[in-house]
Amino acid sequence: MVAALVLLAFLGLTVWAFDDLQINVATLVDSAHNAVDFAGRAFPLTFPPVSEVLRLTGETMAIVICGTAMAVVISVVLAVLAAANTTPHPIVRYVARAVIAVARAIPDVVLAALFFGVFGFGALAGILAMGLHSVGMVGKLYADAIEKIDEGPRSAVRAGGAGRFQELITGVLPQVMPAFVATALHRVDINLRTSVLLGFVGVGGLGFEISNSLQTLDYPTGIALALIVLVLCIIVELMSGAIRRAMLHPKTTAPLARTSGQISPQWTFARIRKAFYVLLTVAIVVASVWGAHISPGQVAGALTALGRILPQSWPPSFVPGLFSALWDTIKIALASMLIGIVLALPLGALAARNVAPRAARYFRVLIVCIRGIPELVLGIVFVVITGLGPVAGALALGLSTIGFMGKLVADSLEEVDRDVEQALRATGAGRFQVFVTATLPQAAPAVVSHTFYQFDENFRSSTLLGIVGAGGIGFQLLEASRVLEYDVIGAIVVLTFGTVMVVELLALGIRRVVR
Template structure:
């Protein structure tokens, strides 16, 4: 028989207890339920689209036949290939320049610290959201009807759609900028224009250029998609070759696009790194607060360059900056940019006459898009829109399964083996260079027409986006928490799950929702090559000039995209 005794607690001593975990809020419960419903919907979509091992096994023979018909690759003559590359780069350059020229004033109106009017700020934000929501393929179809064949519709489509991304990033950067320089200029009697130019645009110039270069990478991949609706360049050559089942020429051009995308991304990445500079350890959350960190570095460099008036007489006036190495470098860089834009106007065969003629007849041309079609066609469109959503959900689920482990192995603070880190980082860069349309075409040939090809293509593309975000989130965790867990005897696996993953979990959820948001837009585009969804009907309607049907499809896409974006934004804000 055992005897249990209790020792009385000394007087004045209190029982130590851990603080109670706060109860979940209604908002957090709603977020959890929504995430669970999205997971169930993604699993249902994967099953409904019949993405399974049996489908993959049945496609092995098609893959073998495709490889047999693809080799040997048939590259066009060097002169023809150089002309295609030059035309493609020219269109992308002009589209990116147009986007920057529009995004800067829109961002100034959208930022709270540069706009006093409530309605102007709201209007600018609406422009950014709508530009982001309408896919560039739809804009290209509309502009092709207005301006006709040529590079102009592609330039306008990519340029206006890019405002959705560039304008938002510029507006966020303006809002996070230190207001001290603006206030100093205002106190010295500077006007509104002087405050904007000297206090905002000059400090933000590194972000402006870096964001433009990043968008240039994206537009280069998008230009392949626009080739399927008649926009010139390599995309049109690929579309022509694959429509005639000339896989040797089509895949050869696709390889050129892949190498071009990787080369441009590496070059622009090096330029962005040189512009942004700074020590990465200064900012733990570099993915979210990159603009703040960069603006501080730029302001400090600017102060060092201008210096003070020490050594000058009290009545001396400022003089023009000397022609030192920095000023010569800036002058040469600006001259190079202007030369590139001028050459792009020549390479794209930009026609001011076509622009003026199209604008003059735009009201009459746009009349063909209204009123929207309805009636018996609406159920068919809704059914295909549902397939598009299923493709996006299934691709997000499968892409997350692929991308999260790759992102973990690419994180420097998780994997200590440098060779492993380098391999997975190179893999991510390689996949980021793959145009999703090319991957979708390959899967269409292998698995056949339908949503399977689109979902698999987007799942592969998710590795390039989500893996990088996952790796960055893991590297941005607080190492002190990991060290504290390790100091209590935890193994590396325990440290990873208890400290690293736990800190990164909210960011993981936010990144996956961002991936779903992106996949909804991309799934709309991949239908043009038979990868399932409403994109196929969109392309057919534009070919037979049923522009009222195009308008109905645009409205459906807008509703779905804006709804998913609102849900994604709500969840991302809740988990952070």
């Protein structure tokens, strides 16, 4: 009952925020002529030379992959400590959850500004900012995946005398591996768009060139480069889809073969394909580290320097207007979440192969195209169309939410136990009945978790869209970063951290009830 009341209150607040921002058809109709004018200035597109595009693409992908790999390594450790069923102690769990929340609460652009203040321009600052912030999402979703495992295999391994580490490797890891891989690949998508944002504070690659083009009102080149980012996102989506299909249902067990007195699975095509993906992943990460020109010594030195900078942000300085800007940011996040989720739920269901097998591929492509457009580019476009203010931020994030939530909903529906669906079909149930009684109930905990996670993401993104005039606390953040007012940045971090923690506690309680 409490969970239901909290959900209703959250929904009511979301609807109120949508209405308070005055997002309606009349607003869009009044801005139609601005959209036509912007299209006239942006087309035809102007693409740089092919050699320049390849150089920028390689630099961008090296930064993105290195940052994501760093986040995955850190997140696996934190997730084991943060999950209720694997943590060594409840206090350790809450500490790990707090670390994850802190990583999610500190905007990556703030981290980038801090690192640039120490190391100057270069790939390392972007990798560290991207990687440390990504821990907030990856660690949270990894911990949620561990908490949702079937405890049967783990109990069986423990009954056989296995230690804690053996339990994790043989009883937990095989169950969560599909979710781990899907989350890592999803984060590559996000970081690819994040690189556009970090370009506004000096990270090299496509993002830096996009920021230069848009700031000089060279819309044909800026939109053309954004289109290249979209193509990269589609390529990443195709690769991630192939990898996920290799790891997800239907499950197949390779026949066993006896070799030199030992029993091991035979090298079937499916096993060879999985091994190939593992080797390919390792090769890509190694090539990215080499291409970004970084070393473990540089990373260690960067973290040490960050430890010297952080004390300068305390005590925080709550300057006038900070709380009202925070409230505007919350309203933008709520309104954009409502816009996105209302459209993402049916779109995600149609993109799930076990729900709509014939139409899924087409809706997957549509989701990729929506998700591939960077939020900051959308923010600039809507600022030009609707003018400065929170309406532009809400519309930009709402459109972006459709792509993100659509993918997460589709992935959650595809990861359910197919045996339950098959059992209902055997009794004569129709496709809709199977979806309502078998598929949706199994995916409900993940969808609820993704919804609150999406609010976290929209709240963080809305702070960043303020950089381009889309309302919220982002303007104060930009000004404080420019003049290195670390105490004001500390105040913004405290406020965003408090908001994220409240949402995190609500999500933990509601997810426990829904599960």
